[in-house]
Amino acid sequence: MDLPVVLDDWDWIEQPISSSINVNAHFLEKPKIPDWDALQQFYPYCPGGETIFWLCPIDGTDWTLFEVENGQWVLMPMTAFPPKEKLLKGPFTPISKHKSNGRTAWVYLARYPFKQLQTSMMFYYSQKIDSFQSIERKNDVWIFKEDMGRLMFSEQGKYVILVHVL
Known part of the structure; x- marks a missing residue:
């Protein structure tokens, strides 16, 4: 899956989030912390970031970016919602x-x-x-x-x- 603008400039490692479902997540490598200013510039209508997970509908897909316990940032499409x-x-x-x-x-x-x-x-x-x-x-x-x-x-x-x- 192609990543949205700004996010496609960062380095990610793509991995499945579970062996029982067919959804991959992207784990942020570089930068270590998302560039919130760049995201705000391209997606000013998207809530969240820094202290709360980021949500953004982009080209028909709802994306979320959030921090897990070890400080790792994870990006993934949200697929569990109905039309x-x-x-x-x-x-x-x-x-x-x-x-x-x-x-x-x-x-x-x-x-x-x-x-x-x-x-x-x-x-x-x-x-x-x-x-x-x-x-x-x-x-x-x-x-x-x-x-x-x-x-x-x-x-x-x-x-x-x-x-x-x-």
């Missing part, structure tokens, strides 16, 4: 999926201020919302109509974590 049309739409990136008690919860990461994120999403979802609830902040839980579940917003510093429960 984009089945996910929520908005300025955020899916980072995790969990199933429990017959429900599925998707976790997303957004690098936008809480109010700005909600305002932008309201344009698309306003007709699909049944009601709002407030837990930590005003209207931080959206209850959708029909079988769309509920969406919770949690502000975490300069990031917002979204949890969509179906």
Whole structure:
């Protein structure tokens, strides 16, 4: 798989991450630490880096770059997500999926201020919302109509974590 711009200039060692799945990861050799300024210049819309894993949709593939315990940086495509049309739409990136008690919860990461994120999403979802609830902040839980579940917003510093429960 071809690496995205900037990342293709660095030295990587490609290895499978598990013998039971067909996904390779790229382990950063040089530089030892990612050049966050270069990544920010080419991908200003991508959240994360330095203190939190980096996420970036590039040419139809969601890439993540994160540090493992021994200080090694790992780059890999995220392949466990369903087609984009089945996910929520908005300025955020899916980072995790969990199933429990017959429900599925998707976790997303957004690098936008809480109010700005909600305002932008309201344009698309306003007709699909049944009601709002407030837990930590005003209207931080959206209850959708029909079988769309509920969406919770949690502000975490300069990031917002979204949890969509179906």
